[in-house]
Amino acid sequence: MSNDPNAEVDPALVSTRSVELVVMALLLAVAVFLGWDNWRIGAGWAPDGPQAGYFPFYLSVLLGGAAIVGIVSVLRSVDLRDEVFVGRSAFGRVLRVFIPTILFVFLVQVVGLYVASFVFVSLFMIVIGRLSPWKSVLTGLIFSGLMFYIFDVQFNVLLPKGPLEAAFGF
Structure with a gap:
């Protein structure tokens, strides 16, 4: 935070304390679920060694313990009450x-x-980067072409393809 009294302040959207509490609660929920699931498949010691859920169960116990320590630490902390995690802008x-x-993730499903x-x-460079359209389109073409050459041609890796690649026989 700036010491300049005339500096504009970005209005707080959420505090660091609330974000930390939510993250710790989610980690605790994941730990409980994983602990239950690993207990269900077997978290004990069998005559021939550990069962399938033995190590993951104890890792989830550690994760849950760390989440609880984190929750207690955040609740006891006075410093985080007014600290801004992210502002509106x-x-x-x-x-x-x-x-x-x-949108890119959904577009991959439709067009490859x-x-x-x-x-x-291309659009990211034009809209966010405010670069000229011809440079952006050229960069997008080169990037996509290189990706195709490296992954499809050289390494023969199966990546999601769409109707354009099918039209060219790939």
């Missing part, structure tokens, strides 16, 4: 990257990885 900048990334990558890189 910073959260807006995060969403400007997050939303296109989610290479076309979706071309669209994502």
Whole structure:
């Protein structure tokens, strides 16, 4: 935080304390679920050694214990009460990257990885980077072409393909 009294302050969207409590609660929930599931499949010691859930069960116990220690620590901490985790404008900048990334994931399912990558890189450079469209489209084409050459041609890795690749026989 700046010491300048005239500096603009980004209004708080959420505090560090609330984020830490939510994350610790989620970790505790995951630990409980994993502990229960590993206990269900066998978390004991069999005559021939540990059962399938033995080590994962104790790892989930450690995770749960760490989450509980974290929750207690956050609840006892006075320093985190007013600390801002993210402000409104910073959260807006995060969403400007997050939303296109989610759209990219769905686009991969429809048109395949290479076309979706071309669209994502090109539009990201134009909209977020404010670069010229011809440079952005050229970069998207080169990037997608290199990805295709490296993964499909050289390494023969199966990646999601769409109708364009099918039209070219891939």
